[in-house]
Amino acid sequence: MKIAILGTRGIPNYYGGFEQFAEFFSVYLVKKGHEVYVYNSHNHPYQEKTFHGANIIHCYDPEYKMGTAGQFIYDYNCIMDSRKRNFDVILQLGYTSNSVWCFLLPKKPVIITNMDGLEWKRSKYSRPVQQFLKFAERLAAVSSDYLVADSLGIQAFLKKQYKKDSEYIAYGATVFTNPNEAILEEYGLKKHGYNMIMARFEPENNIDMVLEGVAKANDNTPILVIGNHKTKHGNYLTEKYSAYKKIKFMGALYNLEHLDNLRFFSKIYFHGHSVGGTNPSLLEAMASGALIAAHNNAFNKGVLQDNAFYFANPDEVMYLLEHLDKTAHKEIIQNNTQAIQNDFNWEKINGKYLQFFEACFAKKNRTHAG
Incomplete structure (x- = not known):
């Protein structure tokens, strides 16, 4: 054809x-x-x-x-x-x-x-x-x-x-099978020593909600915010959180090898999307062995089922930051990579x-x- x-x-x-x-x-x-x-x-x-x-x-x-x-x-x-x-x-x-x-x-x-x-x-x-x-x-x-x-x-x-x-x-998505810890050195990061969120800077992706939880949390783990922040909403957020050293606006990143490694070695991967169907970045996070905390909505739950932690406000984000330990949740990470292999x-x-x-x-x- x-x-x-x-x-x-x-x-x-x-x-x-x-x-x-x-x-x-x-x-x-x-x-x-x-x-x-x-x-x-x-x-x-x-x-x-x-x-x-x-x-x-x-x-x-x-x-x-x-x-x-x-x-x-x-x-x-x-x-x-x-x-x-x-x-x-x-x-x-x-x-x-x-x-x-x-x-x-x-x-x-x-x-x-x-x-x-x-x-x-x-x-x-x-x-x-x-x-x-x-x-x-x-x-x-x-x-x-x-x-x-x-x-x-x-x-x-x-x-x-x-x-x-x-x-x-x-x-x-493709299951990530080749972690390379050396890539973290390029970003000055350590294994499980940072959290991340990756999204377009649009209100319905709830970056603000996540960062508000980060700001309130009694936890100094840095969070990488990946996405082009040179937008109206991005300017608002970079200004709002400029005083917080633990919030690091990284800009857009398209190198898939780097992204896979950053997701794989992160402590918590936040997914704030609340509109749309099966979100590509969510599947990629599942495929790269991230521990996912997702916005509580039907679209995210339809994909992740019980294999994630959910939040609906900054206080719930704060709770997850203060209580989640990636090493204690290997099974749900495994379930997500299995879902990618079987269905996605x-x-x-x-x-x-x-x-x-x-x-x-x-x-x-x-x-x-x-």
């Missing part, structure tokens, strides 16, 4: 979960003999024409000049380019800024959309933006040939809200996507032939 992947800033990953998936999945598809095209922002750091056999199409992306509005123009440019390439399948990752152009999508290919989390619930958005995102979600749900939900919660929501079936395919491994996830593509492609062609 001739397959296109739209809706990301591009590969290799320099941004987030969808980009990471697009990178792994596109390479997997190439190995299985498919012709693959991934759309990249024109100013993506990787400027080659191919990546491990996947074709890269750079399209003009004015987000760097215009902010969020630029994403709509980038998606428009990608969709217009896709009209002239005779694809069999187009996979759209997310719907936020591309669903408004759904009427421009080419008619021949099967359009499959991964519906992502419930974007309109994100508190960083104003009411009018939330209303627009609800509208965009409906457009994507109604206009796509097939939908993918990356959590059972999202699948149930799509069925209830839009009477649309979706294929449940989770996100993937990339080979299985990529295989499910490809099977779904083949079934959708065959169904559409049968309908046309009929």
Whole structure:
């Protein structure tokens, strides 16, 4: 099949979960003999024409000049380019800024959309933006040939809200098996001598709640805060906690080997996400042998079950900081790595996507032939 992947800033990953998936999945598809095209922002750091056999199409992306509005123009440019390439399948990752152009999508290919989390619930958005995102979600749900939900919660929501079936395919991760304590020296850290939280600086990721607990705790273990803090919310938090030496804002970090080691050797890994489906960074924390303390919500519990500690306010964070000992909880760490091997491994996830593509492609062609 001739397959296109739209809706990301591009590969290799320099941004987030969808980009990471697009990178792994596109390479997997190439190995299985498919012709693959991934759309990249024109100013993506990787400027080659191919990546491990996947074709890269750079399209003009004015987000760097215009902010969020630029994403709509980038998606428009990608969709217009896709009209002239005779694809069999187009996979759209997310719907936020591309669903408004759904009427421009080419008619021949099967359009499959991964519906992502419930974007309109994100508190960083104003009411009018939330209303627009609800509208965009409906457009994507109604206009796509097939939908993918990356959590059972999202699948149930799509069925209830839009009477649309979706294929449940989770996100993937790879179990980390090669710890290297020497990497900690580069950061001036010691094994189990620090905690960490890794997230985009957005209110619904509850970094503030965690850091408030850190500030209150009678515990001087440093916490690494990993993510790009040069944002409005990031500026607010760096200023609010500037007096606390134990809170270390590290900026964004994309070196997977370093991240895996930092998670593996951390004392407690805090996961504050409260909106969306199966969160990629949560699976990666499970895969890298972290002891996880997660925000208490249905999405996190659906993945972690009983194999984590939960918090819903700063006092509960404080309690965990003062009482948790990683060495006493080897069993739940083991259970999480087992879950990755059994349910969330990339080979299985990529295989499910490809099977779904083949079934959708065959169904559409049968309908046309009929």
